[in-house]
Amino acid sequence: MMGSTVDSMYIQQHLANERTFLAWLRTALAMKGIGFLIFGIELATDLGTPLTRTLAAAFSVLSFFAGMTVLVIGTVLFFRNRRTINAQQFKASGPAVLIAGIAVALVMLMLMIYVLLVSV
Template sequence: MIERYNDHAANERTFLAWVRTALAIMAFGFLVEKFDLFLEVAAASLNQPNFPLGGRIIGDVAGLALIVLGAVLMVVSAVRYRAVRRAIAAADIQQSGAGHGDLLLVGLLVTLGCTLFVYLIYTVAKTL
């Protein structure tokens, strides 16, 4: 039997949850990146003028940023998994080194979410 098996299993479940979240963020970034194609087709079917270049740039940047952020989140989760694994296996009690990286990632996600919200308002206002 593995010593502290429950702790190791919980650490692995947490790691897998981070990986699933990172994959979802990357998939959402891909969706945002390709959303302009949908808007162009919708505009053409409604006999609207072409979608403005500024909106395409915002969508492209936000989509690519989400894809990169998802990849960074995977790397961060792997690093944290290994650090917690070593801490669980250590004989002595170690102080948790909670960094500000989590808050930075959340801040980036909130910023990207707000950017996408403004982008969607901009695209809806242009189609009206």
């Protein structure tokens, strides 16, 4: 029989932590993808105005950095949670979730503004 490690004592918690990290990763990739998609559509069509092209570029940059922010937060939380699960000192991550929520809200707001300007 193999020796037991600290990680093996909390297998379910560590698996949940990994699933949560993967959710952060999917969110970050979706945020980046939305920005690139809008910018690609804007470049591929000749229907845009200078304002919508500038807005699409700004949206793409914002969504990239928001996605990177979410990815960094998710990665930091994964390793912090891993450490605190083993130490039996887990703490909820309020400020990090708030920052990620603000980043997602900004991307959604920019998307709404872009769609409204393009549809007019």
